[in-house]
Amino acid sequence: MEEIRVRIAPSPSGNLHIGTARTALFNYLYAKKTGGKFILRIEDTDAERTSQAYIDNIFDSLKALGLNWDEGPDVGGPYGPYTQSERFDIYPKYVQELLDKGFAYECFCTPEELEAEKEEATKNKKAYVYSKKCENLTEEEKAKLRAEGRKPAIRFSVEKAQKAFHDTPIVHFEDLVKGDLHQDTSLIGDFVIMKSNGSPTYNFAVVIDDMLMKINTVIRGEDHISNTFKQILIYEALGAEIPKFGHLGMILAPDRSKLSKRHGATAVSEFVERGYLTDALINFVALLGWSPSDGEEIKTVDEIAKDFRIHEVSSSNSIFEYDKLNWMNGQYIKKLELKDLAERLKPYLKKYDLNELTEEQYLHMVEITREPLTLLSDITDAVEYFFGEYPTIDKEVQETVLDTETSQTVLKEVLNRIDGWDFNNLHEILEEFRGYFKEQGIKPKLTMWAIRAAVTGRTRGADMCGILEILGKDKVKARIQKVVK
RNA sequence: GCCCCCAUCGUCUAGUGGCCUAGGACACCUCCCUUUCACGGAGGCGGCAGCGAUUCGAAUUCGCUUGGGGGUACCA
Numbered sequence: 001m002e003e004i005r006v007r008i009a010p011s012p013s014g015n016l017h018i019g020t021a022r023t024a025l026f027n028y029l030y031a032k033k034t035g036g037k038f039i040l041r042i043e044d045t046d047a048e049r050t051s052q053a054y055i056d057n058i059f060d061s062l063k064a065l066g067l068n069w070d071e072g073p074d075v076g077g078p079y080g081p082y083t084q085s086e087r088f089d090i091y092p093k094y095v096q097e098l099l100d101k102g103f104a105y106e107c108f109c110t111p112e113e114l115e116a117e118k119e120e121a122t123k124n125k126k127a128y129v130y131s132k133k134c135e136n137l138t139e140e141e142k143a144k145l146r147a148e149g150r151k152p153a154i155r156f157s158v159e160k161a162q163k164a165f166h167d168t169p170i171v172h173f174e175d176l177v178k179g180d181l182h183q184d185t186s187l188i189g190d191f192v193i194m195k196s197n198g199s200p201t202y203n204f205a206v207v208i209d210d211m212l213m214k215i216n217t218v219i220r221g222e223d224h225i226s227n228t229f230k231q232i233l234i235y236e237a238l239g240a241e242i243p244k245f246g247h248l249g250m251i252l253a254p255d256r257s258k259l260s261k262r263h264g265a266t267a268v269s270e271f272v273e274r275g276y277l278t279d280a281l282i283n284f285v286a287l288l289g290w291s292p293s294d295g296e297e298i299k300t301v302d303e304i305a306k307d308f309r310i311h312e313v314s315s316s317n318s319i320f321e322y323d324k325l326n327w328m329n330g331q332y333i334k335k336l337e338l339k340d341l342a343e344r345l346k347p348y349l350k351k352y353d354l355n356e357l358t359e360e361q362y363l364h365m366v367e368i369t370r371e372p373l374t375l376l377s378d379i380t381d382a383v384e385y386f387f388g389e390y391p392t393i394d395k396e397v398q399e400t401v402l403d404t405e406t407s408q409t410v411l412k413e414v415l416n417r418i419d420g421w422d423f424n425n426l427h428e429i430l431e432e433f434r435g436y437f438k439e440q441g442i443k444p445k446l447t448m449w450a451i452r453a454a455v456t457g458r459t460r461g462a463d464m465c466g467i468l469e470i471l472g473k474d475k476v477k478a479r480i481q482k483v484v485k
Numbered sequence: 486g487c488c489c490c491c492a493u494c495g496u497c498u499a500g501u502g503g504c505c506u507a508g509g510a511c512a513c514c515u516c517c518c519u520u521u522c523a524c525g526g527a528g529g530c531g532g533c534a535g536c537g538a539u540u541c542g543a544a545u546u547c548g549c550u551u552g553g554g555g556g557u558a559c560c561a
Contacts, residue, residue, distance in 0.1 A: 011561050013560090045561070049560085111559080122486070122487095124486090125486045126486080127488065127557070128557070153559050181489080181490080183488075184488075184489095187557090188488095188557095191558085191559095202560070203561095222490065222491085222555065223554090223556070225490065226555080226556045227556085229489095250554065254495095256554075258555095287498080287510090290498095291497080291498050291509090291510095295499080295508095297497095297510060314497095314498075316490090317490095317492095318498090321495090321511080321512085323496070323511050323512050324497065324510075324511040324512080325511090327511055328511085334524085371523055371524055372522065372523040372524075373523095430520075431520095443520095445519090445521075446520095447520075449520080460522035461521070461522065464521085
């Protein structure tokens with residue numbers, strides 16, 4: 001069988017979008033599954049919106065997600081260049097070929113004329129289709145228009161291509177995920193393939209690039225379905241082999257609209273900044289439209305690749321909900337080695353002076369605070385009381401815990417005993433201490449609450465023994481003294 | 486407006502005419518564990534959009550309706 005060649009072709013007009021990441025993933029999975037090649041092509045035709053920062057972001061994000069490409073702008077490959085703006089000189093040749101074969105023609109219409117046609121169509125409740133008024137211009141007419149200073153755009157003759165290669169105007173193709181798809185090509189206007197400024201349009205450039213890069217399978221979002229029919233006609237007109245297409249459902253926001261900034265993060269890098277692990281992100285996004293055959297949802301990309309079948313991908317849209325992503329991120333955090341986690345948490349601890357702790361204490365702190373983490377960034381708030389002399393005490397904690405007679409009794413007793421406590425043996429000491437008060441009718445829970453509130457300013461948090469150990473006797477004593485009346 | 490796509494718990498999904506009294510995961514609720522929060526464990530709530538048709542039999546096939554999404558550019 002022919003080697004599968006798939007690609008992801010992001011447009012660097014923004015940071016790598018989570019939806020693009022999913023498309024990239026499915027391409028990657030298909031390549032891995034079939035032993036094919038995964039290619040990265042940067043579609044920076046629109047110079048206005050392109051920036052190097054976005055290109056870097058796309059590279060970095062894809063790498064962070066583990067979606068490494070076999071051919072691309074940085075690593076090269078046999079069919080480069082892989083950046084569209086560097087390919088501008090190769091398009092005219094194919095435009096000329098289409099012109100010569102009669103599948104394309106020059107169009108001198110002005111934007112105003114085109115606009116008028118569209119308005120007319122809207123008024124008549126008809127689909128707008130270009131009038132083709134430039135299709136049969138004589139050489140004299142063209143020369144005259146050119147003399148006026150008008151520069152032509154090149155349009156593709158949909159009807160001619162259709163008639164040359166299809167019996168009916170209804171063009172079909174077998175989509176890898178959606179099955180038979182069709183479209184009445186008489187409803188497609190003669191679209192521009194080369195703008196009057198000489199740059200190719202998207203629909204033309206992709207075909208040329210995919211053709212030249214020998215891309216034989218195109219997996220992309222279903223927003224491209226309508227483009228597919230245009231592209232098929234171009235392939236045929238060029239006498240090129242038509243690739244297989246697979247269209248994925250879109251990812252929607254919870255309100256079923258397009259995922260955008262107002263719904264929160266959209267770029268992979270934003271998710272990372274917010275404390276998501278790329279492993280969790282990619283795993284989550286794989287589950288949008290695909291499900292594992294063994295029901296085990298936590299999987300690496302490689303494991304997913306083994307189990308991946310493009311035909312089994314769901315053809316409907318899916319909604320991006322944070323609940324499951326958060327849960328999954330928590331699962332991935334749990335799986336991290338302590339030292340690895342400790343390193344990854346550092347960016348979220350910049351507001352604290354980590355020098356207050358030894359490396360050993362730092363690791364210990366992470367060890368006892370890691371359990372409830374859903375996001376790496378949750379650590380920021382979770383460890384606040386480990387830093388500084390005294391913790392900030394919540395008003396409610398002060399009133400409901402520290403101000404009670406029971407708490408004061410407990411804390412005074414701690415101060416009575418603390419000098420004799422061996423902080424290396426806190427577990428037993430606290431056990432005994434709780435027992436002492438339990439005999440007096442004070443619940444262990446209340447005993448611990450009093451200490452916790454005094455030392456951390458909170459009623460909830462990490463394991464008490466660990467907290468006291470890390471803080472050390474002096475600090476613990478000082479903090480308790482401060483709240484005892 | 487026109488064209489196309491899609492439709493199973495709140496969400497992601499399993500399901501390809503009888504194994505379905507529709508399964509799982511997340512979320513939610515209850516209980517257990519417990520020095521708190523959490524983790525973990527055990528339960529629970531909850532769905533085939535509607536209507537017709539085909540069939541002995543339909544979540545599964547067909548049609549219509551409704552709903553959602555996409556496209557409709559000299560953007561990509």
